[in-house]
Amino acid sequence: MTIATDPPKESFRLSMLINDTRYRSYTFQAIAVLALIVIFSILGNNLAQNLAAAGLNISYEFLGDPAGYDINQQPIPYDSQSTHMRASIVGALNTLIVAFLACVTATIFGVIAGVLRLSNNWIISKLMSLYVEAFRNVPVLIWIIIIFTVTANVFPQPRDFRGDNPTASMVGDAVAFTNRGVYVPKPVFEAGGWIVVAVFLASIAGIFLWRRYARKVLFDTGRIVPVFLPSLAIFFVPALLAYFILGRPIGLEYPELRGFNFQGGLTIRGSLIALWFALAIYTGAFIAENVRAGILAVSKGQTEAAAALGLRSGRIMNLVILPQALRVIIPPLISQYLNITKNSSLAIAVGYMDLTGTLGGITLNQTGRAIESVLLLMLFYLTFSLTISALMNVYNNSIKLKER
């Protein structure tokens, strides 16, 4: 005969804080919080003592003072009398400019190299492996400096373009590669120029609408509406029409050799080129690997199944392979974009005035506000990264395989 007894009702004892798993986690967390408070108070105390000893305080008032230094690439108006705040904004814009350019170029390089590495052509696939391995395994800083050296030492000097027998010549009379930078024509907007741009943007929106319409017709009636040629037409025709009807409101200002240097046009400085191409080529090698992995991740059965359904090879690629490969490719691609943005801080090595060069470089050295500057610098990159990651998570959840 068994007697069922209730388990003894224990009252809370102090030792349960250690021995009972129900309470132990509270103990550990309390210890963690306590340790954190102790560490932070020690660090804060040291900071206060050191600052007091150096006669400093934490203050962001220096951001309102005139910066007093020049920035060689100004997306927004800036002169040496502008504030440190404005210098930082110019720097941040420069960071975004180089990051954007490098992201676009790296994607192009990466996709081309990744696809070609899977090519049946032996020599091409080997060349692409060579590219990927050579660029992946050498620090990006070395690549940046090497390309900067090329722009500064291999490109001809502006004076080589002068004279009756110039040793250098402009490419198509429009682009000049010099050791002071690359000079390209600059678009000049006259009255009505913006209308052309607006029409162009509207026609891009129109392409998306047309594609959506084509898809809707396909799903509703089964009739295939052509997409490629109409898209091409929508892309070019309205903008060109507007351009000529309005009397060519967008002109180009060509760079010209005047005096010792080129005048007019748009200057792309050597430091921007170095940073841009080094980041693009370096990250392109990583993206190539991601693309290759993404394409290999789609099993061969998918292609065969699509072929068995009677799809043609173009449609197999568009409707079956790419959607599945992109699911694998895009998350690492975005993290490569974040890497580009973070690596663009290496600009300081070649004197490109990005945020690290302005706020973390000259402003920091001039004002001596190390803690404040570095904190702001980190905050900028952190905000940028976390925003992109948050968007990324939303995207990942939306394309996640809805299994079971």
Place this chain on the structure above:
Amino acid sequence: MSDTHAQTVAFVRHTEIPPAPPPPGQTGAVKWMRENLFSGPFNTIMTLLGVYIVYTLVVGIFPWIANGVWGVDNIRECREITQGNGGACFAVIEQRWQQLLFGFEYPSSEYWRPTFAFVLLFVAVAPVLFLNLPRIMLAFTGIYPFLAYFLIWGGTILIPITALLGFVVGYFAFRRLERNSFAAGLFGAVAAALITWWVTGFLVQAAPNFLALPEVASRNMGGFMLNMILGTVCVSLSLPIGIALALGRQSHMPIIKWICVIFIEFIRGVPLITLLFVANVVLAYFFPPETSLDLILRVIIMITMFSSAYIAEVIRGGLAALPRGQYEAADSLGLDYAQATRLIIMPQALKISIPGIVNVAVGLFKDTTLVSVISMFDLVGMIRGPILSSTDWAGVYWELWAFASVLFFVVCYGISQYSQWLERKLQTGHR
């Protein structure tokens, strides 16, 4: 009957003829080229383009290497010899290899020490990398950090020995107390180690020159040696911290989880260069006023934080990839958290995350060149600073950067090949 047959048919073959060889277009090199190089018009164009690229590369690089100049003293003599034939000035590497490898202040009579430490590094990591080597070699791996410190920094041998002694005492204290509980073992070990160091500290003070090598200050470290030191030290330190962070991020305790999440996301969200700025100009504010940590130590602290956040994310991936059943099986055996983690979870999770860890290690090793931005003279810093600005060698860019690229390429490519080999080897069917 057979006679008639023989007469009506003029010729009957009695022996089998040997098989004819396939047409020349279907065998060997020709077939291979047809299939792999010229299978269509597009492919043919690509092949010609590829051949052209290879041709330009070879034509560009070959004279540069073949006409290379060795054994001159400065760039002017070098230019005189090459006379525009496109040859390289490899003499700069011959002249300055000590600076490129060891920095310009490491005493040249002591070069054998870092070299010896570098050779021993291979012996130390071999049992970690190749699992079929005898396990007893792991003992040397344990001793190696202290030995390497003694070799590279010098000073009395008592410092690394007492440091090692502290760890050994701590280990035995852990083994002794672990039977009660894991936490008791851990705290006991830390206490025992601290007591040992405190006691033996007097011994070091009493005999500061016992078996001493000439001391080399941290600020004299430079060249590729500095990259190697930063890379190996930071990766090995960040492994345990990364494991702890990954476990913390997976923990059910919200406060500990959030501490780890904030740390990891913060570090991963900022560029390494800002962390190096912290090491250079900010970190000193957070230490007590009288202490003065040298720059290399501050940099090691920040790079270790940086890489441990990345390694934590890799290991978290490994933990997440483990089937739920492994955790449940460990629980149903009655193992507590420490035992389950140590005996069941971690060995499998680490195995899954090895390729990722190797990637982080390679990336980190390449990123050690960033210290040149905060004016430390690592390989890149040496080239940009003392060598390219010297009057003898100003203008010898390609040779020096090629040398640096080759050094990094050899190390990084070697490590990534190892990782791929290991991945193939560890593929046991389940992931």
